Amino acid sequence: MADTAGEPVMxxxxxxxxxxxxxxxxRVKRRPMRPNEIASEIGxxxxxxxxxVNLLLNHGMLDYEGGDGRVYLGRRLYFLGTAYAEQFDxxxxxxxxxxxLSEETxxxxxxxxxxxxxxxxxxxxxxxxxFRISASIGELVPLPWTASGRLLLSHLSDTQILDLIPPEDFxxxxxxxxxxxxxxxxxxxxxxxxxxxxNSEIENFTQCFAVPIYQPDGICTATLCLVxxxxxxxxxxxxxxxxxxxxxxxxxxxxxxxxxxxxxxxPRERTGGVRAIDTRG
Amino acid sequence: MADTAGEPVMxxxxxxxxxxxxxxxxRVKRRPMRPNEIASEIGxxxxxxxxxVNLLLNHGMLDYEGGDGRVYLGRRLYFLGTAYAEQFDxxxxxxxxxxxLSEETxxxxxxxxxxxxxxxxxxxxxxxxxFRISASIGELVPLPWTASGRLLLSHLSDTQILDLIPPEDFxxxxxxxxxxxxxxxxxxxxxxxxxxxxNSEIENFTQCFAVPIYQPDGICTATLCLVxxxxxxxxxxxxxxxxxxxxxxxxxxxxxxxxxxxxxxxPRERTGGVRAIDTRG
DNA sequence: CCTAAAATTCTAATATACCGGACATGTATC
DNA sequence: GATACATGTCCGGTATATTAGAATTTTAGG
Numbered sequence: 016m017a018d019t020a021g022e023p024v025m026x027x028x029x030x031x032x033x034x035x036x037x038x039x040x041x042r043v044k045r046r047p048m049r050p051n052e053i054a055s056e057i058g059x060x061x062x063x064x065x066x067x068v069n070l071l072l073n074h075g076m077l078d079y080e081g082g083d084g085r086v087y088l089g090r091r092l093y094f095l096g097t098a099y100a101e102q103f104d105x106x107x108x109x110x111x112x113x114x115x116l117s118e119e120t121x122x123x124x125x126x127x128x129x130x131x132x133x134x135x136x137x138x139x140x141x142x143x144x145x146f147r148i149s150a151s152i153g154e155l156v157p158l159p160w161t162a163s164g165r166l167l168l169s170h171l172s173d174t175q176i177l178d179l180i181p182p183e184d185f186x187x188x189x190x191x192x193x194x195x196x197x198x199x200x201x202x203x204x205x206x207x208x209x210x211x212x213x214n215s216e217i218e219n220f221t222q223c224f225a226v227p228i229y230q231p232d233g234i235c236t237a238t239l240c241l242v243x244x245x246x247x248x249x250x251x252x253x254x255x256x257x258x259x260x261x262x263x264x265x266x267x268x269x270x271x272x273x274x275x276x277x278x279x280x281x282p283r284e285r286t287g288g289v290r291a292i293d294t295r296g
Numbered sequence: 297m298a299d300t301a302g303e304p305v306m307x308x309x310x311x312x313x314x315x316x317x318x319x320x321x322x323r324v325k326r327r328p329m330r331p332n333e334i335a336s337e338i339g340x341x342x343x344x345x346x347x348x349v350n351l352l353l354n355h356g357m358l359d360y361e362g363g364d365g366r367v368y369l370g371r372r373l374y375f376l377g378t379a380y381a382e383q384f385d386x387x388x389x390x391x392x393x394x395x396x397l398s399e400e401t402x403x404x405x406x407x408x409x410x411x412x413x414x415x416x417x418x419x420x421x422x423x424x425x426x427f428r429i430s431a432s433i434g435e436l437v438p439l440p441w442t443a444s445g446r447l448l449l450s451h452l453s454d455t456q457i458l459d460l461i462p463p464e465d466f467x468x469x470x471x472x473x474x475x476x477x478x479x480x481x482x483x484x485x486x487x488x489x490x491x492x493x494x495n496s497e498i499e500n501f502t503q504c505f506a507v508p509i510y511q512p513d514g515i516c517t518a519t520l521c522l523v524x525x526x527x528x529x530x531x532x533x534x535x536x537x538x539x540x541x542x543x544x545x546x547x548x549x550x551x552x553x554x555x556x557x558x559x560x561x562x563p564r565e566r567t568g569g570v571r572a573i574d575t576r577g
Numbered sequence: 578c579c580t581a582a583a584a585t586t587c588t589a590a591t592a593t594a595c596c597g598g599a600c601a602t603g604t605a606t607c
Numbered sequence: 608g609a610t611a612c613a614t615g616t617c618c619g620g621t622a623t624a625t626t627a628g629a630a631t632t633t634t635a636g637g
């Protein structure tokens with residue numbers, strides 16, 4: 016429906032949207048940038064970006080960094096993010112557990128969640144070995160690429176799973192396509208086993224272990240994971256799984272997730288469940 | 297002054313400003329709230345707040361929480377805040393050090409900074425003792441109330457210090473006024489001693505220990521602190537101070553703060569491990 | 578049930594935020 | 608010194624975001 020002639024479809028973007036676009040852009044880039052550079056890379060009017068950057072600086076949402084007119088995410092964002100994390104018992108408990116796990120195993124321990132239609136690492140404690148394995152917190156990754164993906168979706172029906180995962184996400188990093196049916200089968204098995212482990216689809220030399228943390232209603236809110244060098248992971252498989260399972264059950268215990276509380280009508284938590292998915296980059 | 301007739305000085309507030317006002321308000325309140333409640337408490341038009349809250353929800357900057365139309369800071373803020381903290385070597389190193397300090401001493405360890413004209417706790421690791429002493433990260437506190445306050449300002453001249461601190465902040469929590477001259481003298485002594493310790497102005501039964509982390513230019517970027525029950529703090533004074541001083545000097549070492557590197561503004565290599573492998577569980 | 582208050586959605590006007598584009602200022606390259 | 612490009616500032620017009628207030632729905636009592 017491209018109208019060849021006429022309609023000068025003037026579209027302005029709301030300041031708020033643009034501002035968050037800038038913040039998200041800097042988060043992905045992971046380095047301070049100049050306003051001019053930001054403007055051209057996100058394809059926004061320069062004058063708008065300059066104005067917004069100044070507003071964000073005034074609010075402490077951006078800070079000058081690198082001393083050359085470059086800006087990066089500001090300290091106030093850090094305080095807001097901390098307040099978010101403090102609010103949730105789950106995150107506080109996981110913080111403790113990740114610490115213990117990484118000390119017990121010397122491997123990198125993670126807490127992972129469903130974010131929209133993707134998987135992401137929410138918390139991480141790096142292992143103590145010389146070559147640490149690490150990932151970016153908040154980076155979105157296709158669910159089939161990850162061990163946790165099997166567990167995070169295991170409470171959904173087959174069709175719900177297929178509706179949730181974008182078809183292209185079944186193509187694994189090495190270019191091979193995973194059959195959706197196979198993925199679902201793995202998810203079912205993971206649910207009944209109470210864990211999932213495989214060698215990473217992303218990095219060939221690493222072994223991943225994931226165990227679920229369930230809410231009372233059976234939804235897998237999050238997973239605890241260990242990421243180990245392959246050899247090492249295989250040698251310690253049982254020990255690692257035991258550590259993970261113990262940690263997960265202690266968290267469930269602590270948060271009262273352990274005992275079923277079916278009586279109360281749960282007020283439809285949005286987090287963790289399938290969120291109404293809105294389209295944004 | 298009040299114009300009886302006339303000028304209808306219509307003032308609109310920019311969406312961005314109000315949006316951040318909402319976020320900050322929720323941060324201070326530290327609990328989920330309804331849009332309506334937010335609107336009336338911050339004195340903003342209801343229709344505006346409803347619209348902004350919806351925008352913020354779409355961006356993930358707010359999340360529904362408590363299942364009753366109440367909203368609180370969203371997960372995306374957490375990811376942005378994490379990205380901020382990852383960017384700075386100082387914060388990553390402090391995270392490790394706070395952990396070690398809290399394990400060595402079993403006391404609450406903090407990293408504190410100057411935020412505008414106030415003191416604030418930027419990072420914290422709670423102690424292991426049954427009655428933990430803790431504080432809210434990001435909460436602004438008058439500088440004279442804190443041990444770190446002496447160190448954070450010690451690079452300034454007398455007049456700069458007096459200009460920076462709001463006069464009313466010299467009134468301590470118990471209502472007694474601290475003479476500015478006395479505060480400055482303490483700051484000078486702290487600078488030459490390399491630490492400051494006193495029993496808290498805020499909480500009477502606690503002893504505070506603070507040591508500075510200096511940039512190459514001699515500015516005190518941050519402090520490391522221990523907060524202990526009074527009795528306990530006095531008994532272990534030397535040991536605690538030694539732990540803190542060691543930790544601070546290791547951080548300086550690691551970040552190259554130790555040797556003077558004037559003039560150069562190097563694009564730092566990330567300290568710590570080799571970040572070669574990128575894998576998710 | 579009814580009534581009142583609280584919470585939310587809708588609507589239309591208008592104050593202004595966003596944007597295009599001109600201008601100014603480096604700072605490299607030849 | 609001329610050219611090109613990157614960076615930042617400024618300004619006026621207009622598309623639209625903000626707002627007051629009305630309308631609607633939900634909740635709370637009694």
